[in-house]
Ligand SMILES: O=P(O)(O)OC[C@H]1O[C@](O)(COP(=O)(O)O)[C@@H](O)[C@@H]1O
Ligand SMILES: [Mg+2]
């Protein structure tokens with residue numbers, strides 16, 4: 431094993447010790463969640479649970495199990511956990527190894543893919559509270575610009591952990607023999623230009639005019655205003671779509687449309703849009719709502735939703751331009 435381990439690489443990047451311990455907790459939890467996902471068919475847990483989450487969505491059994499694993503295993507230096515699957519903030523300040531970190535997380539992302547054996551993941555975002563924490567839920571409404579680290583695990587053909595602690599984006603691959611996450615991509619970079627978009631095209635008739643105009647122009651190909659052919663991908667798993675973009679470029683859109691406008695969009699700011707926004711920007715890309723930088727959105731609630739447009743910088747800038755026309 432010549433590649434550095436997660437701890438070795440984070441130490442080389444002079445990451446504070448308490449943050450390394452926290453990221454290692456998260457890596458252990460993701461290893462366990464990956465195992466549960468892989469053995470889900472044997473345990474018969476790939477289906478729906480008979481419960482709904484705060485978003486009113488029917489939970490998958492593995493949504494609940496993954497949340498329990500994460501909440502059990504992630505505690506080093508933690509003051510509070512904010513989960514997609516739990517309505518309220520889980521304050522840990524009385525726990526023996528509590529500290530100043532707030533961890534926002536989506537325990538299982540892309541869960542509609544579970545029973546069809548496609549890639550799913552876990553997403554996390556970390557902020558460090560500077561002052562002594564007050565146990566009130568407004569304390570945790572912190573803009574994405576304050577994140578000190580973010581990442582995701584992807585449970586695909588291999589399990590990978592993709593992390594930023596402020597020095598670019600690193601990808602680690604789980605090494606089944608040793609159980610370690612080993613550094614396999616030292617720097618993920620997003621090309622500034624792309625000819626590949628990802629959007630759920632079945633929502634075409636619900637899109638607002640700027641998004642419809644942008645996609646129409648891409649689909650007109652070489653003879654159209656873009657002067658080149660565009661390809662399309664949609665995994666219905668944000669982790670899988672963003673991983674592809676961090677690996678080879680592209681643009682991902684989940685806009686606000688007439689079908690989700692009441693909720694403000696589909697994807698959640700604190701544990702989907704903010705962490706993915708931090709990763710994409712750290713890899714040279716951009717992340718926008720169409721009306722401004724995602725990371726600068728002032729949070730009004732833990733489960734608030736936003737429009738998401740992220741990926742290759744020039745393409746995101748162009749889509750923003752469609753919104754300002
Ligand atoms: O079903 P749609 O419209 O394709 O939406 C897919 C999107 O919803 C999500 O599955 C929402 O995340 P969760 O699975 O964590 O609820 C994203 O991962 C994905 O990008
Ligand atoms: Mg999700």
Ligand SMILES: [Mg+2]
Nearest residue numbers: 514536538539
């Ligand atoms: Mg989820």
